[in-house]
Amino acid sequence: MSNRMLLFVGPDCPNCHDVISKMTASGILDAGTAESISMRPQIIEMEDRITPFPLEIFDSGTVDGLAAGAFNDVRSLPTLIYMRDGEVIKRIDGDHEAISEAIGKWARDEKIS
Numbered sequence: 697m698s699n700r701m702l703l704f705v706g707p708d709c710p711n712c713h714d715v716i717s718k719m720t721a722s723g724i725l726d727a728g729t730a731e732s733i734s735m736r737p738q739i740i741e742m743e744d745r746i747t748p749f750p751l752e753i754f755d756s757g758t759v760d761g762l763a764a765g766a767f768n769d770v771r772s773l774p775t776l777i778y779m780r781d782g783e784v785i786k787r788i789d790g791d792h793e794a795i796s797e798a799i800g801k802w803a804r805d806e807k808i809s
Contacts, residue, residue, distance in 0.1 A: 699780050699781075700750050701750070702777040704774060705774050706773045711774055715774050715792050719796075770789075774790070775790065
């Protein structure tokens with residue numbers, strides 16, 4: 697079973713910056729990674745622990761981020777998509793508090809409902 701989480705953010709999105717800040721404060725992202733997100737989409741892999749599945753962060757300010765957003769029908773930012781075996785299991789569009797909570801559960805290896 698292949699699970700992954702896609703997070704779409706934008707450079708001019710205050711709620712996106714809030715999600716990234718919370719991820720940095722909780723240790724999910726380091727400051728350097730958080731700053732470089734505006735430069736290119738990334739696959740974030742946490743070191744020193746086994747992650748339940750990868751978190752891919754896409755910046756809508758890049759061509760690749762826009763293309764991935766169009767492919768995944770992203771219409772508002774931030775957007776979080778949780779996938780299992782290529783199928784969307786859960787999607788959160790535009791609700792930065794719910795997205796932060798879901799990512800926190802992922803980092804603690806809890807079930808995302």
